[in-house]
Amino acid sequence: SLGWTGSAATEAEAVAAVNCSGHGRAFLDGVLAGDGLPVCECNKCYYGSDCSRLLHDCPADVDSGDPLFLEAYWQQQAASSAVVFSGWHRMSYSTDGKDYITIELEKHIRILHKVVGNAVTDGKFIVFGSGSAQLINALVYALSQSNASSSPASVVASVPYYPLYKKQTNLFETREYGWGGTTSNWANASVSSVTNFIEFVTSPNNPDGEFKQPVLGSSAVIFDHAYYWPHYSPILDPADEDVMLFTNSKISGHAGSRFGWAVIKDEGVYERTTKYLSLNTVGVSRDTHLRVLKLIKVMITEKGGKGDIFEFGYRTLKARWSKLQELVSSSSRFSLQQLSAHYCNYFRTIRDPSPAYAWLRCEWKEDEDCHEALRKASIISRSGPLFEAGSQYTRLSLIKTQDDFDLLLKRMQPLVSQEEM
Numbered sequence: 001s002l003g004w005t006g007s008a009a010t011e012a013e014a015v016a017a018v019n020c021s022g023h024g025r026a027f028l029d030g031v032l033a034g035d036g037l038p039v040c041e042c043n044k045c046y047y048g049s050d051c052s053r054l055l056h057d058c059p060a061d062v063d064s065g066d067p068l069f070l071e072a073y074w075q076q077q078a079a080s081s082a083v084v085f086s087g088w089h090r091m092s093y094s095t096d097g098k099d100y101i102t103i104e105l106e107k108h109i110r111i112l113h114k115v116v117g118n119a120v121t122d123g124k125f126i127v128f129g130s131g132s133a134q135l136i137n138a139l140v141y142a143l144s145q146s147n148a149s150s151s152p153a154s155v156v157a158s159v160p161y162y163p164l165y166k167k168q169t170n171l172f173e174t175r176e177y178g179w180g181g182t183t184s185n186w187a188n189a190s191v192s193s194v195t196n197f198i199e200f201v202t203s204p205n206n207p208d209g210e211f212k213q214p215v216l217g218s219s220a221v222i223f224d225h226a227y228y229w230p231h232y233s234p235i236l237d238p239a240d241e242d243v244m245l246f247t248n249s250k251i252s253g254h255a256g257s258r259f260g261w262a263v264i265k266d267e268g269v270y271e272r273t274t275k276y277l278s279l280n281t282v283g284v285s286r287d288t289h290l291r292v293l294k295l296i297k298v299m300i301t302e303k304g305g306k307g308d309i310f311e312f313g314y315r316t317l318k319a320r321w322s323k324l325q326e327l328v329s330s331s332s333r334f335s336l337q338q339l340s341a342h343y344c345n346y347f348r349t350i351r352d353p354s355p356a357y358a359w360l361r362c363e364w365k366e367d368e369d370c371h372e373a374l375r376k377a378s379i380i381s382r383s384g385p386l387f388e389a390g391s392q393y394t395r396l397s398l399i400k401t402q403d404d405f406d407l408l409l410k411r412m413q414p415l416v417s418q419e420e421m
């Protein structure tokens with residue numbers, strides 16, 4: 001029989017049993033309802049004590065890359081993915097590894113990359129971050145200190161790019177670095193005026209899902225491989241760059257656990273990055289280390305079997321992409337990014353596109369502000385200008401809940417049935 005963990009297990013099972021009609025879920029730390037159990041937290045547009053009611057004129061919210069498409073997977077993996085924390089779990093500031101890492105977690109991150117075949121980590125250093133969001137500025141800091149030249153580093157990215165690169169660099173800029181605009185601004189200019197660029201290269205890219213390469217032959221490149229996992233992308237060769245960023249948010253889907261990592265080749269860059277983490281948050285929550293280790297162990301163990309998360313993710317997103325493509329191709333009003341099928345070394349077969357986001361282009365003059373045109377049709381998307389692209393583009397997140405995706409299709413349907421004015 002269970003010892004001291006019994007009450008924790010009983011409580012967790014009781015909360016998991018709260019019925020939210022498949023349109024929400026209750027959490028252990030949720031607000032308590034009259035029956036003393038946590039309330040159902042409903043998907044967008046659903047309401048009622050059991051989330052069974054649908055608000056009729058509620059907009060489809062496909063704004064953020066909130067990876068809840070994987071929630072259903074973990075509900076199927078309830079037993080293998082649960083963790084009980086003792087009340088005394090890792091209370092210390094210090095951990096069993098160097099620079100606030102835990103040895104088992106770092107080891108399993110390396111195993112995960114090896115079994116997926118998406119990155120080389122041998123002979124490289126790993127730094128944990130509270131989300132890869134924290135590592136974005138940590139790496140800019142670390143790389144801006146590494147070049148000999150006295151002039152500040154210019155941080156750049158190619159359009160369309162993930163907005164946080166510019167927002168963070170502007171927020172945290174110092175005399176050592178600042179936002180230098182887009183690579184196209186520099187590609188033609190005589191780059192002799194600036195020698196040290198720090199270039200962000202997101203591959204596959206957010207928002208368009210395309211493989212990208214550095215443009216400026218920059219002195220330092222941060223490869224953001226947030227989406228270089230089989231859910232979203234064919235796995236070609238293992239990425240083997242000097243600085244690579246990964247986020248567990250887009251692997252297991254636990255964006256809320258705030259866990260990402262950098263794979264760094266140069267020891268000096270590694271040391272400056274760990275110095276940043278030490279001064280900023282003294283490492284990542286050790287509770288998160290335990291939770292993520294458990295999740296990674298499941299993803300490794302289930303590889304190739306019926307519980308393979310990457311098969312689940314690919315199957316889900318491939319189906320969504322083809323449904324959206326079918327709807328969009330029925331009219332001249334919109335177009336989507338063109339993604340081709342590729343041989344994938346993980347699935348060992350040709351695999352169809354299954355991008356995290358649709359990069360939608362509004363083709364009609366009346367819809368030249370694409371974000372606004374969709375907003376009028378009760379669809380909340382993320383506008384092209386946020387990625388420094390034109391307003392004829394807007395991004396649709398395809399990785400939220402099935403309810404969100406179903407509502408998106410429902411709201412898109414009338415748009416593709418209309419005739420151009």
Ligand SMILES: C=C(NCc1c(COP(=O)(O)O)cnc(C)c1O)C(=O)O
Binds near residue numbers: 132202246
């Ligand atoms: C959630 C979204 N992006 C997360 C993201 C991140 C940040 O993810 P974290 O959850 O902070 O690890 C980093 N890099 C890229 C390229 C990303 O797309 C989004 O674009 O809606």
